[in-house]
Amino acid sequence: MDAWTEVLQDTGMDPRLGRDTSNCSIARTLEVVGEKWTILILREVWYGSSRFSDFERVLGCPRNLLATRLRMLVEEGILATETYKEPGARSRPKYVITPKGMDLVPAVMGLLQWGDRYRADPEGPAVVARHRECGAHVDVQLRCESGHPVQAKDIESVPGPAFRMRSAG
Amino acid sequence: MDAWTEVLQDTGMDPRLGRDTSNCSIARTLEVVGEKWTILILREVWYGSSRFSDFERVLGCPRNLLATRLRMLVEEGILATETYKEPGARSRPKYVITPKGMDLVPAVMGLLQWGDRYRADPEGPAVVARHRECGAHVDVQLRCESGHPVQAKDIESVPGPAFRMRSAG
């Protein structure tokens, strides 16, 4: 009997299929970064872009969507606005990443890593991430609390504290 | 002078903004898993669902989209079909994850982890990942090749072997 079957063994219902899926951190994260362009905007921020025109130019994304996405990322606290001033021009806003935005790096590095492995350009990656201190390549890894590297196949998902079943209907 | 500025110092053009973005592993991964429902389907596979009706029921996703997404995931080699047979019923297809699909776990765990941190249900997560062997909680971490834990802010992105500028136009 697995961890799921233990949960509600009294009902005949499989808890995986009858569970309430409204409390899901994956779905909630996707509400914030799951729209088209959002993750690519963050990519450009990490690569060094900060101005509206930078994003527009390098992404080729429609201006109205860009404005909407940037506004949302600021509202969510993933980006913040500062001002910059080119000599002879007036002050204009620019976008910088916040610590909350930095915490999305592992997720996006995960996407990057998968693409590097399975859909790479024959010449290799166009951009690589490296550790500022030692210059070594950086990647994402699964680790358990005790610090051991873990392979995806050795992970099991189990009901957490907020697990609940869907109400009948 | 940073690693970007070194690349094409002869032109006055900022290589971040003039670069060719068509070779991007993040964008390519999003082509496969960036559509609505796709990542949520994978979530359900990890939680133990495998049948068409399982996904339909637990996700509440339209059948036509579900069929389209499943077909694409199989074409991409992220899921594979096997057959199952309930007693007294004929054989039917089910969907199982492949090693290539397993390699998406770090990316999705990254999303999960961010959601757990910033958009958590007050009661906590509904589902948690744990190491099958030791039972400890599993998370994703950034590490450099030398094995040291790395913080997102200590990473820099630098041009890789396939870096190139957009052709003028």
Next chain:
DNA sequence: CGTCTGAGTATCTAAAAGTAAACTCAAGTG
């Protein structure tokens, strides 16, 4: 005071997603 520029809005069209229900198909059952 007219012009230029970066940072947006506004508006309109096109594509994709959501919703709902009917239809197909093949094997197993009464």
Next chain:
DNA sequence: CACTTGAGTTTACTTTTAGATACTCAGACG
């Protein structure tokens, strides 16, 4: 041999996103 079931497909309609262009707005400059 009609009936059921899981796994889809097809069709029809609505709503939501995406994309392309045109327009606005606030200084700085001449």
